[in-house]
Amino acid sequence: MEELPSKKAIVIGAGLAGLVSALSLQKAGITVTLIDQRKQVGGLCGTFRLDNREFVIACNDFGKGLVKLLRELGVNFPFNNKKSSVFYRGQWFNAAPDLKMLWQLRSEWRNVFSLLGGIIAQQFPHRTPQSIEKFANRLTSAGAVNDLSKLISYFMGVHPSDIQTSFFGLDGKYNYGYTTMACPIGGPQAMADAIADVFLQQGGKLLLNTRYTKHNKQGNHFYAEINDGESRIVEADYIVDTREQRSLYPADSKRGLPLSMLCLAVKNEFPYPENTHTLTYFEPDVSHWFGKLDQGIQPEHFGFHVFKSDLVPNTDNTYTLNLYFYLPRGVNQLEDGKRTIYSEYLLNRLEKLLPGINNHLAYRRLLTPDDFVALHGLSSRVMPFIVSREKPHNSSSEAGYFYAGHSVYPPGEHAGAAALSGALVAQKIISEKTLFNTETSVGGHHENAHQQA
Numbered sequence: 001m002e003e004l005p006s007k008k009a010i011v012i013g014a015g016l017a018g019l020v021s022a023l024s025l026q027k028a029g030i031t032v033t034l035i036d037q038r039k040q041v042g043g044l045c046g047t048f049r050l051d052n053r054e055f056v057i058a059c060n061d062f063g064k065g066l067v068k069l070l071r072e073l074g075v076n077f078p079f080n081n082k083k084s085s086v087f088y089r090g091q092w093f094n095a096a097p098d099l100k101m102l103w104q105l106r107s108e109w110r111n112v113f114s115l116l117g118g119i120i121a122q123q124f125p126h127r128t129p130q131s132i133e134k135f136a137n138r139l140t141s142a143g144a145v146n147d148l149s150k151l152i153s154y155f156m157g158v159h160p161s162d163i164q165t166s167f168f169g170l171d172g173k174y175n176y177g178y179t180t181m182a183c184p185i186g187g188p189q190a191m192a193d194a195i196a197d198v199f200l201q202q203g204g205k206l207l208l209n210t211r212y213t214k215h216n217k218q219g220n221h222f223y224a225e226i227n228d229g230e231s232r233i234v235e236a237d238y239i240v241d242t243r244e245q246r247s248l249y250p251a252d253s254k255r256g257l258p259l260s261m262l263c264l265a266v267k268n269e270f271p272y273p274e275n276t277h278t279l280t281y282f283e284p285d286v287s288h289w290f291g292k293l294d295q296g297i298q299p300e301h302f303g304f305h306v307f308k309s310d311l312v313p314n315t316d317n318t319y320t321l322n323l324y325f326y327l328p329r330g331v332n333q334l335e336d337g338k339r340t341i342y343s344e345y346l347l348n349r350l351e352k353l354l355p356g357i358n359n360h361l362a363y364r365r366l367l368t369p370d371d372f373v374a375l376h377g378l379s380s381r382v383m384p385f386i387v388s389r390e391k392p393h394n395s396s397s398e399a400g401y402f403y404a405g406h407s408v409y410p411p412g413e414h415a416g417a418a419a420l421s422g423a424l425v426a427q428k429i430i431s432e433k434t435l436f437n438t439e440t441s442v443g444g445h446h447e448n449a450h451q452q453a
């Protein structure tokens with residue numbers, strides 16, 4: 001039987017969504033060209049060098065769902081499991097609720113039982129989601145239980161009234177597995193490079209320093225214009241676009257706050273707690289201080305979080321830490337004097353998390369949201385747009401053109417969701433291609449079982 005010519009796809013963006021999508025398609029026999037405007041793959045899941053030291057760009061810990069997805073794609077990259085802890089009113093709590101936490105909160109047992117009851121009731125079908133702010137305030141009085149139940153909003157960069165209780169159920173619904181944190185051994189860049197290596201071994205084509213600009217369509221064929229210094233046209237049957245899809249959201253959509261980052265280098269002799277990833281300094285009354293941030297006002301007290309990167313130690317015998325915090329909404333740049341004030345606030349509180357660290361600091365540099373964009377060409381928003389219902393669909397109005405990445409379906413606002421979006425789009429294309437090739441059906445959109453959850 002005569003072989004049908006292979007279908008071709010262009011994947012725009014080699015972040016986690018693009019890498020997973022490109023590899024899935026290439027493995028299914030589609031000829032894929034993966035392009036990224038940056039000089040390396042990984043997008044937010046990567047590393048960069050700052051004054052001769054290596055730092056994680058953004059994302060460094062994942063759920064076990066991603067580990068499974070990579071294994072299924074033949075990427076046998078090593079991870080280790082680490083825990084994360086929260087420092088709140090002078091006490092350490094495990095970030096994932098556990099029995100020890102219940103014991104620590106025993107003086108607030110009424111709040112604990114009320115909240116647990118509310119969470120169980122929320123699992124019943126047809127329960128209308130409500131904001132975490134309303135949910136927590138309805139069930140608990142002010143205090144530790146109330147605050148800790150809103151922790152997730154801090155990590156997403158949104159006020160507790162802007163995130164829904166349905167967020168709690170996503171981990172189980174989409175098997176993200178974030179209750180067991182998996183950290184790539186050697187860091188996120190090594191993980192992203194490993195995915196790209198398998199993609200290349202499968203015959204995929206990777207074009208770095210190459211920007212997609214536009215496309216047109218003639219018949220069933222796309223002609224995409226790309227630019228690597230010179231403009232060229234690439235032809236394809238499918239396009240997977242993993243760029244942030246602003247146009248799919250209402251123009252007045254509220255956005256999550258961008259993170260700012262204090263980059264620190266610490267002398268190797270200072271030990272970071274073993275088997276621990278993120279340490280969070282969580283100030284009481286997150287609704288109050290996050291509310292101020294949201295109004296563009298600097299609160300007197302605010303929280304932050306920090307992690308040690310698992311990268312090769314620097315040549316000056318230091319390791320690097322990322323410390324993240326939020327500036328007030330609308331403040332994306334700081335003058336030198338303010339940078340010093342913020343750094344001092346943060347380092348003073350960091351001492352409570354890691355006593356003695358200030359005597360072992362070899363380097364510090366603050367990156368504002370604008371600095372982050374200037375360095376990486378990427379946004380430091382964990383939640384690009386605040387959504388209270390479904391995220392935009394990953395099919396476009398143009399047949400053969402799909403969206404993936406963290407601004408579209410499925411919900412989750414982390415790398416696990418971005419990777420899953422890449423895998424789901426690939427499944428859609430593969431099922432369309434199969435239907436075309438066996439001529440059992442004509443083209444158009446075939447809903448994926450996962451698609452409209």
Ligand SMILES: Cc1cc2nc3c(=O)[nH]c(=O)nc-3n(C[C@H](O)[C@H](O)[C@H](O)COP(=O)(O)OP(=O)(O)OC[C@H]3O[C@@H](n4cnc5c(N)ncnc54)[C@H](O)[C@@H]3O)c2cc1C
Pocket residue numbers: 012013014015016017018035036037038042043044045057058059060061062063210211212213242243259377378379380381382404405406407413414415416418
């Ligand atoms: C500061 C921060 C910390 C985070 N920490 C975590 C964490 O610890 N765990 C977690 O699970 N999630 C975390 N997240 C979320 C996670 O990083 C993202 O959800 C995920 O990495 C998004 O992947 P993506 O592929 O959709 O997008 P990106 O990683 O942004 O990749 C998109 C790619 O598209 C490229 N691109 C854009 N336009 C073009 C163009 N015109 N032509 C060619 N290429 C283009 C970009 O260069 C980029 O490489 C964090 C996010 C931030 C901002």
